[in-house]
Amino acid sequence: MSAIIIDSVTAEDDTLEASIRPSSDLERFFTGKSFRTKYDCSIEAVPEGILAVPVLAHVCPVAWAQGADVYVDDVDATFARALEDVKASLLSMHDFLEGGTLYARNATTVDPPAGEESGLLFTGGVDSTASYVGHRADDPTLISIRGWTITPDASDDEDWETLRSRVGNFAAERDLETAFIESNMLSALDHPMLLAHYKRHVDGAWYSSVGHGLGLLGLCAPMAYARGIEDLYVAATHWEGIDLEWGSRPDIDDYVRWTGTGCHHDCYDLTRQERLELIASYVDDPTADPDASRLELQTCNVRMDGNCGECEKCYRTAVGLRLAGLDPAAHGYPFADEDYHDVRSAFENGNWILGLDERYMWEDIRETVRETAPSSPAERAFFAWLSEADLDELVAESGSPLHHRLLRAGARNAPNSVYNTVYPVWNAAKAGARRVR
Structure with a gap:
């Protein structure tokens, strides 16, 4: 019988550790490492049922993909009910998911913590900054997580310190609290194997397409309980009218909850351009925040210490800032009229790997352009081309390199002994690809 057993969940000062024991048929999806998460506050007084939330939030979707059951000693009863709601959403979204049952010796009900604070997952990008602007009157705690796009590997230490510094400075200028969480969640799971096995079913990768809404919010549970955070917000990537198979959506995030905390998929009523316009209104209103005029966004796909100004996401953000009436150079993006030519060339030459x-x-x-007058001949020429471009064709012609697809296909059906031999080759190929969006 396919099963995953959470053998123990412990908290020592600021560190959570859980042992994961999968049945033999599921071993390939786990590395054998304990699940570890470090917070910047003590979690020793957090009830055990809530301590189980982070590991269950990551293990359960893997179990559902294989029709496996999950066993744990204690779970917060509110979160157990939330998992059923999230599972239903994910199963309706992904037809390869089979479902499974969570079995707990104790489904506990505890008193909610004192406090009416709010928290916001924050990177300083367009989405989370727009979410901050919308909730700034509540002075939300800004929460940053290491473990996904910034891995726990020593090679990412500099990126993590850069993010901590940037978010810390943003918070200090606005008299906000911060929370920094470090987890090995995608090292305890074998994320490359999950990608290899399920990539053919999803547009992005396992975590982006299936796991990250439940996973990132779930990581926050012990910290939220310890700090008395009642409302936890995660900014939307997409918006109403876009029905993509994505791991963070209203019908996932809005269901996530545990005793004392409800989660919210935020800004889903705004398109990305409308979020930039919300940020522009914030920047242009000095009475709202005297530091807003110096606001720098961070969205780059290449670097964390600023924006390269040349990747697809940098160009897309710079163009959007211009349309919103802001100078991209004043907010972290070197951009001039001649860059419009480079954007068009990158599209036409297939230089970018694009998704839906x-x-x-x-x-x-x-x-948005159809309602906005271009400000220069270069801008006018680019938008004239964009208005006629076949975006479906441009996306269809981009994609991951063939050798990556072949490696994934081989790994899907390899026995563990073979997989363990070829894993270093697969991992090296993966390291050469861009990080998940």
Whole structure:
């Protein structure tokens, strides 16, 4: 019988550790490492049922993909009910998911913590900054997580310190609290194998397409309980009218909850361009925040210490800032009229690996342009081309390199002994690809 057993969940000062024991048929999806998460506050007084939330939030979707059951000693009863709601959403979204049952010796009900604070998952990008602007009157705690795009590996130490510094400075200027969480969740799971096995079913990768809404919010549970955070917000990537198979959506995030905390998928009523316009209104209103005029966004796909100004996401953000009436150079993006030519060339030459979400975001820009007068001949020429471009064709012609697809196909059906031999080769190929969006 396919099963995953959470053998123990412990908290020592600021560190959570859980042992994961999968049945033999599921071993390939786990590395054998304990699940570890480090917070910047003590979690020793957090009830055990809530301590189990982070590991269950990551293990359960893997179990559902294989029709496996999950066993744990204690679970917060509110979160157990939330898992059923999230499972139903994910199963309706992904037809390869089979479901499974969570069995707990104790489904506990505890008193909610004192406090009416709010928290916001925050990176300093367009989405989370727009979410902050919308909730700034509540002075939300800004929460940053290491473990996904910034891995626990020593090679990412500098990126993590850069993010901590950037978020810390943003918070200090606005008298906000911060929370920094470090987890090995995608090292305890064998994320490359999950990608190899399920990539053919999803547009992005395992975590982006299936796991990250439940996973990232779930990581926050012990910290939220310890700090008395009642409302936890995660900014939307997409918006109403876009029905993509994505791991963070209203019908996932809005269901996530545990005793004392409800989670919210935020800004889903705004397109990405409308979020930039919300940020522009914040920047242009000095009475709202005297530091807003110096606001720098961070969205780059290449670097964390600023924006390269040349990747697809940098160009897309710079174009959007211009349309919103802001100078991209004043907010972290070197951009001039001649860059419009480079954007068009990158599209036409297939220089970027694009997914459906990028297709919708450029369409959002195209729709905005129809209501906005171009400010220069170069801008006019680019938008004239964009208005006629076949975005579906441009996305279809991009994609991951063939050798990556072949490696994934081979790994899907390899026995563990073979997989363990070829894993270093697969991992090296993976390291050469861009990080998940």
